[in-house]
Amino acid sequence: MSLRIRIVVAIVLALVLGSGLGLALAGWHARQWLRGELVSAQASADLAVRRDFEGLSRSAAPARDLADLVGTFDGDRHLQALLIGPGGRILAASIPEPASAPPAWFAALLRQKIAPARLPSPAAGVAVELRPVDANDMAVVWSEFLDLALALPLACLAGAGLVWLVVGRALRPLAAVGAVLPRIGAGDYDARAPERGPPELVRLGRGVNEMAGRLSAMRARNQALEEQILTLQDEERADIARDLHDEIGPHLFAANIDAAMAESLIAGGRTEAALDQVRSVQGAIGHIQRLVRDILARLRPTTLAELGLAAAVRDLVQFWRARHPEIAFSVRLCADGGLPQGAEEAAYRLAQESLSNAVRHGAPSAISLTLERTHEALRIEVVDDGVGAAPRGAGFGLKGMGERVAAAGGELAAGPCDDGGWRVSATLPLGRRDRAA
Amino acid sequence: MKVLVVDDHAIVRDGLARLLAADGAHQILQAAAGREALALARAQRPELIVLDLNLPGLGGLELLRRLARLTDARILVLSMHAEPLYARRALEAGAAGYVSKNASPAELMAAVRKVAAGGRFVEAEIAQAIALGGGAENLDVLSPRELEIMRLLAGGASLAEIAGALGVGYKTVANTLTLMKSKLGVARTADLVRLAIETGVS
Numbered sequence: 278m279s280l281r282i283r284i285v286v287a288i289v290l291a292l293v294l295g296s297g298l299g300l301a302l303a304g305w306h307a308r309q310w311l312r313g314e315l316v317s318a319q320a321s322a323d324l325a326v327r328r329d330f331e332g333l334s335r336s337a338a339p340a341r342d343l344a345d346l347v348g349t350f351d352g353d354r355h356l357q358a359l360l361i362g363p364g365g366r367i368l369a370a371s372i373p374e375p376a377s378a379p380p381a382w383f384a385a386l387l388r389q390k391i392a393p394a395r396l397p398s399p400a401a402g403v404a405v406e407l408r409p410v411d412a413n414d415m416a417v418v419w420s421e422f423l424d425l426a427l428a429l430p431l432a433c434l435a436g437a438g439l440v441w442l443v444v445g446r447a448l449r450p451l452a453a454v455g456a457v458l459p460r461i462g463a464g465d466y467d468a469r470a471p472e473r474g475p476p477e478l479v480r481l482g483r484g485v486n487e488m489a490g491r492l493s494a495m496r497a498r499n500q501a502l503e504e505q506i507l508t509l510q511d512e513e514r515a516d517i518a519r520d521l522h523d524e525i526g527p528h529l530f531a532a533n534i535d536a537a538m539a540e541s542l543i544a545g546g547r548t549e550a551a552l553d554q555v556r557s558v559q560g561a562i563g564h565i566q567r568l569v570r571d572i573l574a575r576l577r578p579t580t581l582a583e584l585g586l587a588a589a590v591r592d593l594v595q596f597w598r599a600r601h602p603e604i605a606f607s608v609r610l611c612a613d614g615g616l617p618q619g620a621e622e623a624a625y626r627l628a629q630e631s632l633s634n635a636v637r638h639g640a641p642s643a644i645s646l647t648l649e650r651t652h653e654a655l656r657i658e659v660v661d662d663g664v665g666a667a668p669r670g671a672g673f674g675l676k677g678m679g680e681r682v683a684a685a686g687g688e689l690a691a692g693p694c695d696d697g698g699w700r701v702s703a704t705l706p707l708g709r710r711d712r713a714a
Numbered sequence: 715m716k717v718l719v720v721d722d723h724a725i726v727r728d729g730l731a732r733l734l735a736a737d738g739a740h741q742i743l744q745a746a747a748g749r750e751a752l753a754l755a756r757a758q759r760p761e762l763i764v765l766d767l768n769l770p771g772l773g774g775l776e777l778l779r780r781l782a783r784l785t786d787a788r789i790l791v792l793s794m795h796a797e798p799l800y801a802r803r804a805l806e807a808g809a810a811g812y813v814s815k816n817a818s819p820a821e822l823m824a825a826v827r828k829v830a831a832g833g834r835f836v837e838a839e840i841a842q843a844i845a846l847g848g849g850a851e852n853l854d855v856l857s858p859r860e861l862e863i864m865r866l867l868a869g870g871a872s873l874a875e876i877a878g879a880l881g882v883g884y885k886t887v888a889n890t891l892t893l894m895k896s897k898l899g900v901a902r903t904a905d906l907v908r909l910a911i912e913t914g915v916s
Contacts, residue, residue: 500874500884507873507888515902523768526794527721530815531729537819538736554732561725 284444289437296429303425304386307418312389315409318355319394322407325349326358326396339400344369347405354413361395363402376412379419387415450474454482461485466493502680509677517572524568532561586621590628590648597632597644604636605643611650620705623685624648624657630678631659631701639663639699650707654687658702660694678703715830718743718760718787720751720777722769726815730764730792737823748772755785762830767793767804775807782808790829792822797899798843801836811835855897863890867903868910 278286329346336342343360350358350371360369378384393408453471460468466489470482539554574596581589587610594606616624628646635644641663649656675691678701682689687705694700717739719730724746731742743758745751748769755763763781767774781789789811791804796814804812811829813822817837828835836844856864859880866876873891877884891903900906 503884504873511903518901522794523723526815527723527726531725534729534733534819534822538733541736557729 281441281444281448285437285441288440289433292433292436296433299429300422300425303422307421308387308389311387311411311414311418312391314414315355315389315391315411318353319391319407319409322350322353322356322358323394323396326405326407330396330399333399339398340403343398343400343403343405347371353410355410357408357410359406359408361404361406368403373410374413376416378412379415383419383422384411384415387411387418447475447478450478450482454478454485457485457489461489461492466490466496505676505680517576520568520572525565528561528565528568532558532565535561581621581625586616586624587648589625590646593625593629593632594646597636601636604641607643607645609645609647609649611648616650616655617707619685620655620687620707623681623687623705624655624703626681627657627678627689627701627703628659634675634701635659635661635663635699641698654707655705656702657705658700660698660700662698664697675701715739715762716741716743716758716760717826718745718751718754718758718763720745720748720763720769721766721792722746726766733819733823734764734826737826748777751777752780752784755781755787759785760787762826763787763789764792764826765789765809767791767795767800775803778804778807778809788829788832790825790835796837796840798840799899801840802844805834805836812840813837814840856894860890860894860897863887864894864906864910867891868907 326346329342333339333342347358347360347369348371350356350373352374353371354374357373358371359367362368388411391409393406395404395406397404450471450473457468457470468489470485470489472479472482472486474482535554535557539551539558542548542551542554584592590610591608594608597604598606628648632644632646635641639661641661644659644661647656647658649658678691679689682703682705685705687703689701689703691701692699715738717734719727719734719742721727721730727744727746731744734742741760743754743760745754746769748771751763751765752772754760763785765778765781767778769777778789778791781787789809791801791809791812792815793800793804793812794815795801796816801812811825811834813825813835814837817825821837825835825837862880863876866879871879873887874884877887880887891906894906895901895903898906898909900909
């Protein structure tokens, strides 16, 4: 049963119960009132009859006076007077006011036993009896009851209708929120719940909307990350393809030609001349070996797992120092062993990316790299004195580093230094990884 | 025979020069870049030009077209690319022959001789791929769904937007892209965009 129907049924039940109680109370009052009316009418009639009896002793015709006495009660609303002769014979009777009788069941509910009063007259053998007549009062109560019986159900109906409207209106936002939640559950994060109605429902709607907004932002972020990963992957593959294509390809080509020529020279008996070709092949192969080693080193920093972070970073610096002797590298490493693998990996990649960025985009004359372990965190900083921000602000290098550091629960800061140059610094927590969440 | 060798790698030029000299070419000119090649071609009038398409600066098909207009030398393209698409385009742009650097020295020399003698030559493997329908410019190889992705891509949509527009998962789009690249013989998403714009899919 819906909440709305439940509320309305409960209220209608209360109204009906209240009405029943009211009717019962009204009935009880009516009985009291009826009894009072009849008893007091009987009492005042009693008084009047007794007064008349006093004058009867001086009467010339007592029998006629008694009949007159009974006749004075004609048209009385509450009682009937009877003249009872010897042997209980009714000599005369008054005619009470005529009344339309209520239904028998209603009369039975209200009827009360009030004994008729019999007053013996001074004339011997004759008495006056006063019988209560309730038909008139019953008719009054019945008509009042009919009014109530009509008004109460009408009031109940009106009340129920009003409650139905008000509750429906109040709960409408709840239904809307109820419709929105499954849509959000199904992934439609643009769905919004209404923020109106009573304050409780406004809070509910607002909460649901905030949740949907957060989910939407989270999905957008996830998609951006995925896209970034794919782009990075694309770039990385293109990089490797370019190396294979532009560097290794030509050397293989030349080696192939030289080998073919050496073959034909040797076949022609000119072994001396073939020596040049063989040396040329060896030179090409040597070059290819160096290229392959470089590519592998970039793909997989074996030294990190085998020798630890400090050695791997030193190796990295050595790599750049050999290629750019004009740059003064200074390295300070105060972090030996015992670091979590995630932090080591992140720190290494950070050093790799920062050094590569500095050399490629900054044209610096000096680069300093610091790796420092405090008791709770690993701090890494790469500072150069090259040209600053513009070429380095964008690009995936920095973003990728940011994501990697964030994944390890750390913080990354990168930006131009006050006196020119560029600084990248990151702090990686060494405690529990779940701090990142 | 006077031959002009155009390649940005000295080791390739030297190897080629040795090979050509051993085969009887009496004068071998070398150029490392497009402008240098144009100048030499104009001044020295070589009979044969062996041209790499992957040059820094002015290079590729544009250089090939200019050389073809400028001289009546026979042009043999010697490229790292073995994809039929490149070969078709080079031949359309005025090359008389196309050989990849994966070809054997014997096949390379056969190409040099054939082209120098006024014939046309395409490396056997590439010629076969072209005959089988590779390198189609009209993108017939793509399914309707793939064409739609290409159209959206050329319109500047991101992968997420494409996934949203087609009502499919992000990963599906990414995987389809990879498949399309291999079908069309290109390496990068950027090449797909270029191809889409060139062929008017967008």
